[in-house]
Amino acid sequence: MAVARFLQVSDLHLGRPFGWLSADRRADRRSDQRRALERVVREAIERGVHAILIPGDLFDEEGADAETMAFALHAFRVAGCPPVLIAPGNHDPYSESSHNWSPRLLKARGTTWPEHVHVFTSPEWSAKELDALPGARVWGRCFTSNGLSSERPLSAEALRSIVPVDASGLDLALLHGSREGQCPPSQNVTAPFSDAEAQASPFSYIAAGHYHAGTRLASSGGRSGGVRLSYAGSAVAIDATELGAHGALDVRVEFGFRQPFVEIEFVELDRRKVFELAADLSGASSGEVVDRRVMKALDDAGVGEADLATVRLTGRLVRGVRYSGPGAELKARVFHLRVDLRGVRPDYDLDVYLEKGPTTTEDRFACALLEKLVGERDPEQRAILESALYYGLDAFRLREVVPSYDEMGE
Numbered sequence: 001m002a003v004a005r006f007l008q009v010s011d012l013h014l015g016r017p018f019g020w021l022s023a024d025r026r027a028d029r030r031s032d033q034r035r036a037l038e039r040v041v042r043e044a045i046e047r048g049v050h051a052i053l054i055p056g057d058l059f060d061e062e063g064a065d066a067e068t069m070a071f072a073l074h075a076f077r078v079a080g081c082p083p084v085l086i087a088p089g090n091h092d093p094y095s096e097s098s099h100n101w102s103p104r105l106l107k108a109r110g111t112t113w114p115e116h117v118h119v120f121t122s123p124e125w126s127a128k129e130l131d132a133l134p135g136a137r138v139w140g141r142c143f144t145s146n147g148l149s150s151e152r153p154l155s156a157e158a159l160r161s162i163v164p165v166d167a168s169g170l171d172l173a174l175l176h177g178s179r180e181g182q183c184p185p186s187q188n189v190t191a192p193f194s195d196a197e198a199q200a201s202p203f204s205y206i207a208a209g210h211y212h213a214g215t216r217l218a219s220s221g222g223r224s225g226g227v228r229l230s231y232a233g234s235a236v237a238i239d240a241t242e243l244g245a246h247g248a249l250d251v252r253v254e255f256g257f258r259q260p261f262v263e264i265e266f267v268e269l270d271r272r273k274v275f276e277l278a279a280d281l282s283g284a285s286s287g288e289v290v291d292r293r294v295m296k297a298l299d300d301a302g303v304g305e306a307d308l309a310t311v312r313l314t315g316r317l318v319r320g321v322r323y324s325g326p327g328a329e330l331k332a333r334v335f336h337l338r339v340d341l342r343g344v345r346p347d348y349d350l351d352v353y354l355e356k357g358p359t360t361t362e363d364r365f366a367c368a369l370l371e372k373l374v375g376e377r378d379p380e381q382r383a384i385l386e387s388a389l390y391y392g393l394d395a396f397r398l399r400e401v402v403p404s405y406d407e408m409g410e
């Protein structure tokens with residue numbers, strides 16, 4: 001019996017601009033991504049894995065900037081780094097004209113991927129054998145454009161040419177695509193496959209990329225036992241919706257004696273965590289009190305200084321209290337804070353306008369918008385009308401309008 005060991009990491013999105021972070025934080029986050037990849041190489045060496053598996057989206061886009069490319073091309077040039085197998089995804093597809101992958105274009109710039117880095121350059125499945133692991137084959141396929149693909153990479157047709165060597169042999173796959181029924185709301189379906197297709201495939205284990213949240217599929221028999229497929233998720237969180245911990249997977253496979261058995265262990269890579277919290281500002285008598293409520297929500301949830309948080313405020317803002325976003329002390333509490341005020345409503349008694357009928361300009365304005373609101377069913381249109389109503393009333397009552405009923409960040 002042999003034990004094969006791999007480190008699976010994907011969706012690093014190196015070179016991401018991080019425009020949603022404040023300008024002085026973007027470089028830090030890009031540096032976090034690079035540290036994560038360096039850590040992958042270190043962990044791979046320390047754990048003695050047979051290969052690093054990267055099922056797609058190592059880069060954020062096809063023509064990565066020079067600094068990102070220089071880093072990536074050197075990241076694996078570390079003594080003792082095991083073979084690295086890369087299956088380009090929809091963000092960093094392979095083509096002859098790709099500045100990330102094309103050997104010809106890289107050579108023209110006087111560089112190349114190291115010998116031990118293998119890039120799958122065909123959209124058809126092809127295999128790579130590992131010298132240190134006789135009897136094992138790692139299969140991969142690549143994206144060739146960044147358009148969404150409806151091709152089914154695990155259909156019987158796509159897998160026709162793959163014939164397992166023997167029942168105790170090991171066939172692994174690197175697959176960038178979408179497990180049906182599991183697509184996060186912020187992502188697109190591309191290269192779709194069903195759980196049934198994954199279970200029926202000739203692969204003992206499928207290292208999947210594309211989804212930024214980690215998920216796994218247990219084997220229901222067939223070619224292997226244990227875990228049949230898993231997504232490591234993004235190596236570091238790419239946006240504020242990617243909650244929780246992010247990292248790689250240590251994949252261990254017993255094979256060669258009986259049917260392969262697969263176990264995985266999560267390896268945390270992101271030094272920051274992403275949180276989404278709620279806080280009620282009802283009764284807060286000043287902006288500082290609102291900040292303290294947000295601060296308490298952060299404390300209660302155990303948010304660290306290095307972390308990122310979205311805090312959704314709810315409740316009714318006391319009349320006359322202005323809140324135009326977090327103050328300096330609160331901003332300094334975390335790496336990134338976004339305060340969402342869309343759930344906040346001011347303390348205006350709207351029924352009064354409808355009861356007494358319009359007599360002043362303010363009344364006529366309020367009644368006109370309230371009537372529109374009553375007739376509107378679309379939630380987005382309702383939200384716009386509501387904001388317009390409250391901003392208008394602010395203008396009449398407080399003689400000023402500050403952004404309060406929208407989203408606010410650092």
Ligand SMILES: [Mn+2]
Binds near residue numbers: 089
């Ligand atoms: Mn992708």
